[in-house]
Amino acid sequence: MIDTRQFSVIIPTWNRGELLKVTLGKLRAYPQFIAEIHVYVDGGDEATISFLGNQFPEVHFFQGQKNIGPGGGRNVLLSKAQSPFILSLDDDSYPVSAGFFERVLDSLEKYPTAGLLACQIYHKFEETPAWVDQVKQKAVFEGCGCIYRKIALKGVPGYVPVQWAYGVEEQDLALQLIDKGWDIFLDKSLVVFHNTDLGHHNDPKKNAAAIANRALLAYLRFPARYTWLGLAMFFNRIYWALKNSRSKGVLKGILMTPSLLFQYRHLRVPVTASTIRKWRKIEQG
Structure with missing residues (x-):
């Protein structure tokens, strides 16, 4: 069996x-x-x-x-x-x-x-x-x-x-x-x-984190040539929050980003450019 x-x-x-x-x-x-x-x-x-x-x-x-x-x-x-x-x-x-x-x-x-x-x-x-x-x-x-x-x-x-x-x-x-x-x-x-x-997603602390974390993800995993993509994700999240009436926490998210990247800098292990391309292709369907 x-x-x-x-x-x-x-x-x-x-x-x-x-x-x-x-x-x-x-x-x-x-x-x-x-x-x-x-x-x-x-x-x-x-x-x-x-x-x-x-x-x-x-x-x-x-x-x-x-x-x-x-x-x-x-x-x-x-x-x-x-x-x-x-x-x-x-x-x-x-x-x-x-x-x-x-x-x-x-x-x-x-x-x-x-x-x-x-x-x-x-x-x-x-x-x-x-x-x-x-x-x-x-x-x-x-x-x-x-x-x-x-x-x-x-x-x-x-x-x-x-x-x-x-x-x-x-x-x-x-x-x-x-x-x-x-x-x-x-x-x-x-x-x-x-x-x-999912009501907890409206929490300003979590809204701030969702913004700063976009930058953290890009910093830790994106190769240098995809810095533009990380910036786009970061600003798109800010735009989305403002558009969806989640302005509370936006400024905090922007301000906390540099210290967050510095705090976790030792975990930076970028993936390859081909991985980013494959990931985006799958994401886009």
Whole structure:
């Protein structure tokens, strides 16, 4: 009999214990597929540590006192995961489609160049999407619902440990994987529910980070000849924020950019120009 317990699950969290309880409860329905669950508790969140030990003894958890954000947390968890395939979730997301793990195994076998499978994500203000038997190449993914092939992560720098990772987290890792010769595929039959209305995106702090992070992504990964593209992404995000009535945080985002680039300068590992061209081609469809 083939051993189907080939999955590790990783979940970063910070001060959202009630949502995390729901997600962990949902995962208990898949003991035949999940070999281990790892949770990273960010920023000295003692309340979450307490209930994890009492209510979810099967979960391996790790605690950090300094806020390193979801990317930093995922870096820790990815280093701990031992299974060949790693399901990445947020503390408020979980798979809902029938046969989810069976489909993942089928797709990873069918697409051997897939370093990462992206799931179809929907939110609590949206209807559950219809099941669609469709797989297509993508240039980016969402960390709240994706599956990494562990071997594909070997030798890549990983996520940038910024507290507010909007605009840099997934795009950055996507570039790293593509640069190593891996592909990213969206499998629309893999449906994940993300229990949020995305209202937190209006937070001025997160709006500021989404602007500065565009510049950080370009600085860390773009070769010099694509500096113009990084500047375009930076100013396009500012324009988008102003156009969509998110002016709060724009000035802060502009002002914090130089210090952010300086802070993470040691993580600069540019990808090749051909990787940028491939990434843009896929992104543009």
